[in-house]
Amino acid sequence: MKPDYAGRRRLLLGILGVGLIALLWSTANRQIIQRDYLEIQGKHRYLREIPIPAHRGEISDRHGEPLAISSSMFSVWVDPRHLPNSPKFTASLASLIETPLAELQTLLTKNKDKGFVYVKKNLSPDRGDQVKALFERYRLGSAGLEQEYRRYYPSGEVTAHIIGITNAEDRGQEGVEKTQDAVLAGKPGLRIVMQDGQRRVVEEVGLVRPPEPGRPLTLSIDRRLQFLAYLELKRAVIENKAVGATAVILDAQTSEILAMVNQPSFNPNDRAKLTPAAMRNRAIID
Known part of the structure; x- marks a missing residue:
């Protein structure tokens, strides 16, 4: 009995035809029917909303002498999963952020499976520049600095009970800082950026709203x-x-x-x- 080559060809062509139709349907489904949904899902993977800090308003005495001002500071973050396996790097970082080496090592070990952890807050601009240079030297994309503001009181304990203090979130906790928090507190801005898998900003997409600094306050104090x-x-x-x-x-x-x-x-x-x-x-x- 001779093989039925014609039937086999028809079967093969039928299978190929069904496969082609399925491929075309899948392509059309993604490009037309589910396009908006897939674009939204894609943006969720690489677009991030990043807050822009706003400093508090200055408090001054009746002659304009400053009693409370906001100083620019930095928070240092790292991705423990992608840090270099180098004792020299860890020792250098601990020195620059003024943290005991054993304490930093414990923090990194405890959070070794996390993609983001703060290792220092309220770091001075000078130290921040040195940390940034350290990260660049090791070509680290898995670490960075975020700007923030810290309250500074030039008169120290002399005006402490009047002015009060703020907390880690820069909100008033005592004194005028607390009673006038609604006036002094700024409103953070918001920007949209494109980040890669290591949280590095690869493109500035747009500004949602600019930061609004807090309003200044003048007291009757001399x-x-x-x-x-x-x-x-x-x-x-x-x-x-x-x-x-x-x-x-x-x-x-x-x-x-x-x-x-x-x-x-x-x-x-x-x-x-x-x-x-x-x-x-x-x-x-x-």
Whole structure:
């Protein structure tokens, strides 16, 4: 019996035809029917919304002398999965971010399977430039810096009870920083960027909204009188071995507060030694 080559050809052509129709349908389905859906899914994979920090408004005394300002700082992040296996690199990074080497190694080991972890916040611009240079030297795309703002108080403990402090998110927690937070707080901006698999920005897509800095605030306080009142009160507390004391200077004509001081006080630029007793504003609470 002779083989039925014609039948085989028809069968083969039929299979090829069905395959071609399936391929054309799949292509049409992706390019026409599901195009919008697939584009949205694709954008979700590489487009990111990145917040743009906005600094708080400046607080000044009646003569325009600054009492609270926002300084530009940096947060350092890394992807522990793609860091170089180099003790020299880890030691250099620990030194630049002023973190004990053992502490940094523990942090990286604990988060070795994560794609993103902060290793330092509130890093000065000078140190930030050095860290950036270190990352560039090792050609790292799996690490970077993010700009942020940190509050700085030029008068330190002299005006601490009046001005107060902010938290890690730069929101007011005490004093004028808290009561006037709605005025002082800025509104972060937002930008859309294209990132690769290692979180590197490869293209700026667009600006959604620019950051809006907080509004400045002028107090009735006279920094010179505040300083003199603080020194005299502290001297009196030491001489009389008092537990605490307070003093307020008012303008007799306008009733404006020109100075308000308390003992004990605290340094708002050094959060490590804060205590509830030192932060107590006796002039208002007691």
